[in-house]
Amino acid sequence: MGFYIFITLFISVMSILTLLISRRLVRKLHFSNKLKLVINIFLAVNLLGVIGYLFARYNPTIPNWAYFLLSIPIGIIFLLFVATVFYEIFSRVLKVIPVNEKRRDFFKKTLDIGAISVATSVNAKAMQNAKTVEIEKVNVKIKGLAKPKKIVQLSDIHIGGLIDKYFISDLVKKVNQLEADVVVITGDLVDTSLDFAKDALDELKNLKSNYGTYFIVGNHEYFHNVTNIIKYVNTLNIKTLENENVYIGKEDEGFNLAGVYDLIGLRVNAYVPDLKKALDGRMINNPTVLLAHQPKFIEEVKDVDLVLSGHTHGGQIFPFNYLVKLQQPYVKGLHQHNENTQIYVNKGTGFWGPPMRLGASSEITLLNLSS
Structure with a gap:
């Protein structure tokens, strides 16, 4: 019973974090609607990977390549959520900076591209770090x-x-x-x-x-x-x-x-x-x-x-x-x-x-x- 309670709570938390990433980060990006849809589809597939991981974690018959793909979504969600928090902070700061709208729009686009780029790089770096003892x-x-x-x-x-x-x-x-x-x-x-x-x-x-x-x-x-x-x-x-x-x-x-x-x-x-x-x-x-x-x-x-x-x-x-x-x-x-x-x-x-x-x-x- 305790294991099923843990699974329910874990999936619930991961789902909430994914929703927050979509609403508070992806929705606000100065990207095309098509590109934002692609990112949201990635988040949905990533969340399915978390669910798959919970069932694969203690099933050693699953090949390592599949286990690897199912294990990384947890870290991706966590790091993207951290990126979302920082994005929110910088976005709010940007709104109160006394600059003209054209310059503010430039800063916003730079922040959007930077947020996605940094989040992607940090996830890649974190995976690379795990290979070294x-x-x-x-x-x-x-x-x-x-x-x-x-x-x-x-x-x-x-x-x-x-x-x-x-x-x-x-x-x-x-x-x-x-x-x-x-x-x-x-x-x-x-x-x-x-x-x-x-x-x-x-x-x-x-x-x-x-x-x-x-x-x-x-x-x-x-x-x-x-x-x-x-x-x-x-x-x-x-x-x-x-x-x-x-x-x-x-x-x-x-x-x-x-x-x-x-x-x-x-x-x-x-x-x-x-x-x-x-x-x-x-x-x-x-x-x-x-x-x-x-x-x-x-x-x-x-x-x-x-x-x-x-x-x-x-x-x-x-x-x-x-x-x-x-x-x-x-x-x-x-x-x-x-x-x-x-x-x-x-x-x-x-x-x-x-x-x-x-x-x-x-x-x-x-x-x-x-x-």
């Missing part, structure tokens, strides 16, 4: 760390659809070149039925580091049988941290690595995060790094040196990051949460929904820890 190098000072350590963090890969075994194979090669002490995956690794994710997941067997690879579940794992996902990931030379901790490094030279289930577990009453249990038995004289999928879990943390999170995608498409900020205390990057605790939020190694990135690149994080 950048290495984010971050230096973090950790009190009491006897010897420097390198952590590579991956997050929000979202295997399924366009994120396939070829994407993961290339990702593994990039990670291995960083020669990490430990690799961590902070949730939302799988976003499809496990049967269709196995080929991509199997590529993760090739990850190399001095002390292994560790994984925590994110909210999306709960949508696809979290129990089976944990069991399968654990067969790939990857350890899922289930409200528990391990020690990374040689005696007295390393740190505690702890991991908790995702906050969605509180809502579904299964695989519930338990920080107290996750920290139980750790070596208290050594620093602690906690893996928690959602940044807002930081509100539960008191005596942890560093929290590594994901979930936000850095907003993925600007200015969506401002909406994410309403729900999460941190959207991306390194932050000093309080006197004792820092948090780093990975912008996501893959993407969800449209294969678009604007103002928030996909990333592999290399965290250089030092005393």
Whole structure:
């Protein structure tokens, strides 16, 4: 029932945004009626693509080219709506500028052509950005760390659809070149039925580091049988941290690595995060790094040196990051949460929904820890 409510609300919102684009942007353009009709037909077809995407999202039998075409309409609507808002603002400013009507008409035509040109260019740029995964190098000072350590963090890969075994194979090669002490995956690794994710997941067997690879579940794992996902990931030379901790490094030279289930577990009453249990038995004289999928879990943390999170995608498409900020205390990057605790939020190694990135690149994080 919840899924159908989500579909109804999502389609309703996308329909309203499309209508606003048509009424507040397309209708006001100094273009011929024929050209405006063509643009409106494109918007209608684009909206149908959104509906098709909702049914294709979890149907891995759909070929990638079709999935790509069905996934981009969401981003197109969002970016065109942003363009519409800016167009409205500039149009109102133009109306009050004290210039003669001939010059005002020239400015209006320039604004119309510019709005469509910029919107088209930004959409193309956003799609191009999603093809590149950048290495984010971050230096973090950790009190009491006897010897420097390198952590590579991956997050929000979202295997399924366009994120396939070829994407993961290339990702593994990039990670291995960083020669990490430990690799961590902070949730939302799988976003499809496990049967269709196995080929991509199997590529993760090739990850190399001095002390292994560790994984925590994110909210999306709960949508696809979290129990089976944990069991399968654990067969790939990857350890899922289930409200528990391990020690990374040689005696007295390393740190505690702890991991908790995702906050969605509180809502579904299964695989519930338990920080107290996750920290139980750790070596208290050594620093602690906690893996928690959602940044807002930081509100539960008191005596942890560093929290590594994901979930936000850095907003993925600007200015969506401002909406994410309403729900999460941190959207991306390194932050000093309080006197004792820092948090780093990975912008996501893959993407969800449209294969678009604007103002928030996909990333592999290399965290250089030092005393």
